[in-house]
Each structure stands twice: as C-alpha cells, then as structure tokens.
Amino acid sequence: MNLADHLPVLQVILPLLSAPFCILMRGHMLAWAVAVVASAAAFAVSLQTFGIVADGTTLTYAVGNWQAPYGIALEVDAFSAIMTLIISGASLVALLAGLGSARQQLPEEKQPLFFSAWLLALAGLLGISVAADAFNIFVFMEISSLASYVIIAAGPHRKALGAVFKYLAMGTIGATFYLIGVGLIYMMTGTLNLDDIALRIADVADKRPVLVAAGFITIGLALKAAVFPLHVWMPGAYNYAPHIVSTFLAACATKVSLYVLFRFDFLVFQANLSEHGYHFSHFLMPLALIAVVFGAIVATMAKDLKRLLAWSSVSQIGYIVVGACFTTEAGLASAIMHMFNHALAKGGGFLIAMGAALYYTTTRFSNLAGLGKEHPWLAAAFVVIGCSLIGVPGTAGFISKWMLINAALEQGATGVLIIAVIVFSSLLAVVYVWKVVELFYFAERPEGGSSGVMEVRKPEMVLFTAMVALVVAANIWFGIMPGEPMALAMQAAALLTGGAQ
C-alpha cells in the first residue's frame, strides 16, 4: 500500500491530528500557521483525490482494514470530491485572508484554542463528505457542529452568544432527528453502511418505520442545512460570528448537510421506496420556492452587510433545493453546481465584509457608506461577487442558474412557473446587491467614520488582497470556463440518479 491508497482517510486525519498540536503553539502566528498548513494539506489531498475520481472511479477505504459492511468504510466519489474541494478550499482561503481580521477580533491568548477548534470543524466537515456509514456521518456531524459552535461563539459581540445558543439547540435537535432516523433504519435493515442499506432496504421498503425514518432524516438534515422555515438559526450565527468564521462556514457548512440529505435520499430512499421522489419534491419544493423569495426579500431590507449576505444564503440554499427537487439528472447537476458556485460567491461576499471591517471595524451600512471612494478595489471586488450572486453572465453564478432554468424547462408547465419565481428572486438579488453598490460608490463617508480603527499590518493586507483577487478571479474563471466542476457535477448527478432507476 502506498500513500495514494490512504487519501480518503488522510483527508480527515490531517486536520484532526493537527488540532491538538495547534493548542500547544504559543502565540497566534504559530497556531495560525499550523492551521494554514493543515488546511493546505487537506486541500492538496482533495485536489489529488479530485484527479483520481474525475474519470469516474470511486475510491473506497476500509479503516483499519476491516472490510465493509462490518468495518467502517470511507468512500470518495465525484460528489464527495466536490464537497472536499469546497470545504478545504474555503478553509484555506478564509485562514489566509483572515490573519489580520483574527488579530483584530480575537484575543491573542485565545487564538491557539480558536484555531484548534477550527481544525476540528474542518475535520468534521471533511469527515461527513468521505464517510460511507450513516452513523459515522452523525459522529462527524457532531464533531463539526460542536467545533463550529465554539468558533462562532468567539465573535466579539455578546449577541454572538445568544445566536450560538439558538444554533446549538436547533443543531442538536436536527442531529438527534437524524440519529432517530438512522436508528429506525438500523432496526429494519440491520446495517449502517449506506451502500448496504440501499441494498437491504428493498425488502422492507414502504414499511412504516422506514417511512418514518425518511421523514426524520429529511427534517433533521433540512434543519442543519437551514432550509426554510428551519433557517432561523443561520442569519444570527453567521452575522455575529468572527468574520473569518463567517467566510469559512457560509461557504460550506450548510452545503455539507445538503450533501448528506441528497446522498441519503437519492441513493437509499428514492432508489427503493415507491413514489418517494414524488413525496420528496412535493414536500421540499414549496419550501424551497418560498425560501428563494423570502430570503431575498429580507436581504433587501438588511442594514448590515453580513446580515444581508446571510439572508441571501437562505435564498441561495433555496435554489440548490429547487434543483434537487426536480429529481432529474439535469436538476441535480444544477444543484451540485450551485453548491460549488454559491460557495465561491458567498465566501467571496463574506471576504469583502471582512475587508470592510478591517478598515471600518463594523459591517453596518451606516459605517460603510462611501467605501468605494477610499478603497475602490474592494468595492470593485464586491461588484463582481454581487454579479455572481445575482447570476450575471460571465460569472460563476450564471452557469448554475442557467442549468437550473434548463432543468426547470424539462418539467413543462410547472417548470415555467418555477422559472418565474427564480427570475423574480434574481431581480430581488439585483436590488440587494445594488443597495450595497450604491452605498459603496454614491454615499458620502460619515464624519469620523474611520476613527478608532486598528492598524492593519502590511503582510496581512497583502495576504487578504491576494485572496480576494483569487476568489474574484475564480468567480469569473468558472463563469467562463466551467468545464471541470461541471463535469464533476454531471458525474455526481448521474451517480445519484443512477440509483433511482
């Protein structure tokens, strides 16, 4: 066995083992450096696995050489590869860009602990993406959630604590619902390995415990994924978290829950339960459509850049769920593509918010007025990211919206109605993005608005600028050349719907 065979497990244990190492570091620079190195290693591993699974192979790994279905199996296919790329990429970019922001917002002696919790969150999220075992997914989900509560609670404002408490209560309920569902499935099938469940559930399909399990799992994961109306924890948590954390988690945390939801639902339930696809889409589609419009409306009324971005996430998660609710290959491909593109756009959006806070301490609109006059490049970056959020051609957001509309067209008359909702919500997105652009370029700087700002060191600024440039470039690059993520998304969609036939 060479090192390449261990890639799936390396993905998880590199950040996991670096976490305790991180606590031992003295001073924030060293701890930060450990976190960066671990994230970079995880990113390198996911790039490597991406190269292997790009041609359609599935990497499997038996932990401790105990073979599945008895041992713990890890599995990396096209869908997992996309997720690991998003997660480790988001972590790396957020860490590199956030050095200055972390120094600004977190007390220095707490930083080693903060970064080690960060690495645990990273390990948990990556673990969810590679796990092929329903119970392991639960454990990784709890590792990542507990660690995320810690890093969100590190936010400087006391409102962060209230937001975290709400997140903790709702997140635990979501995870426990998932656990109940897995328990019921274990009762009926006697196995926890996802592939094995998919095989064995056919014998007991449509029995009541299995149906109840499907309900519990869907609701539990929808809660974790902040699907409307279970999104109430999210805006607060993302708003009051330290900027560096918002950038990381907004790009990937909810999407990982959606990943589990889709994987479970399409591979296990839709493949075996009669009419489950119909139930799935008729339950989630109305919620997703409401989310798409409602999230965007609330975003237009926000008075804080981070709150605006968080509510826009509620709307964008709606798009992802709409795509999956078509239960067609095209729909699912658009959903997975939108996960990738939205991670780019929303991660970028929170990066801009981080930058704005570096200059002006808060992200409240009254404080950000006229930012474009003093920092034109930051405002220009926001224009590109905003276009990607709206879905303007030439940016990444356009590609997935285009795929979504194409998938909707396959649905006939209802599809047209859905397209109308999507277009309406995109117009609302124009409104909320324009609101910020107007504020940046056409409003006057408030008197003394820049006072009390901490000085940012040169290397921190260079790193931050480089990362913003990178994300902006990625938003444009993947808007013009979407080839690689698109191929992977298509493959993942084929894999998931392949089970449904």
Next chain:
Amino acid sequence: MAWVDYFHYWVFAILLMIGFFGVIAKRNLVKKLVGLSIFQSAVFLLYITMGKVEGGTAPIYGITDNTVFSNPLPQVLILTAIVVGISTTALGLSIVVRIKEAYGSIEEDVIHEKDRVE
C-alpha cells in the same frame, strides 16, 4: 395488549416530546438545556431497546454455544451518542455561563429586552 408490548417505545416517544417541549417552551436557558438533554436521552432508550433480546446477556463472559446475548452494536453506538450528548450539554452550559456574564441573566426575555434597548 399491544401497547404493553411497545412499552419502551411509548416511553421513548413520551420522553422525546417532554424534552422537545422543554427546548421550545421554556424561557430559561438552563431549563432549555435540560429539555435538550432529555430529548437526547430518549434516543438512547430507542437504541438500547432495539438491541435487547429477551433473556439475552452481555456478550462478554461465560459464553457457550447456546448463550443468548443482546445485540451489542446499538449499545456501542449509543455509547458514542452519550459522549456527544455530554459534550453538547457541557458546551451549552458553558455558553450559558458566558451569557450570564455578558447579560447578567439567563432568562430569554431579559436578554431580548437588553438586546433591543441597545
């Protein structure tokens, strides 16, 4: 008497709902956490119940060919879930401590009022 046969499952459902009610309806943060704890414990009961075999013993000591033992796997799973539950409660309580430090109260109404005034 079908419901007697499902006694454990009834207890599971009732405990689950008591806990759920606590999380949603109570305004005191510590009481909310107590509810959350009960909510999680109910699930432990569900798992332990499903692994129980009548007359079964623990698969540890004195096993002969015709020993009946309970399914150990759900018990192992729930051991993990208990650890998760404890960590969640501990983390939740530590957040409550910090909320108390920051707001001087653990009543949700008071906290909301202070946030609103600000």
